[in-house]
Amino acid sequence: DARVTQTPRHKVTEMGQEVTMRCQPILGHNTVFWYRQTMMQGLELLAYFRNRAPLDDSGMPKDRFSAEMPDATLATLKIQPSEPRDSAVYFCASGPGTGNEKLFFGSGTQLSVL
């Protein structure tokens, strides 16, 4: 079965450290989304890409977060420097880009910043 792969599944780090989360979208999908899930805020859209170009990253704190797609098979989300309030589950999702299709979600990266 085709699936979205996220690594690492879990990450524990200390405040101030850089964190990099990776996502491999389903082959052939041209839209990629990054969401953050917390108990308080639910699922927040951080950024999304179409054909590797960022279309909307208004939900992302610009001073410490960055999202890129170096190639069609890899999306990255970086936090530098990380803070305890960044602790959350980060999900990546991909879709074929027709607009009405479902998104396929990865299993998430659970980040804990101490």
Place this chain on the structure above:
Amino acid sequence: AQSVTQLDSQVPVFEEAPVELRCNYSSSVSVYLFWYVQYPNQGLQLLLKYLSGSTLVKGINGFEAEFNKSQTSFHLRKPSVHISDTAEYFCAVRDTGFQKLVFGTGTRLLVSP
């Protein structure tokens, strides 16, 4: 901009009872509507979607939802729930043009024997 409101953060129900999870949306443009389910420690999976046509949409696992344009609602229903339906359910809206998918805060469905 679109927004989604899920009025209930948690819905407890007994097994084999019917359930309705409420969702209201706000948008100035035409939208597509979705329900996703999240089981513990997993990502989200699509339950069903409304794109156009019949306002009653059937999805997987016996769930269905009805689109009501006048009330801007897309409530999810199941006539008889199972223990295995215990999960978090998210309503989502996506505009037909810009394609940004926005989720509600989720409703935790707790099914007990």
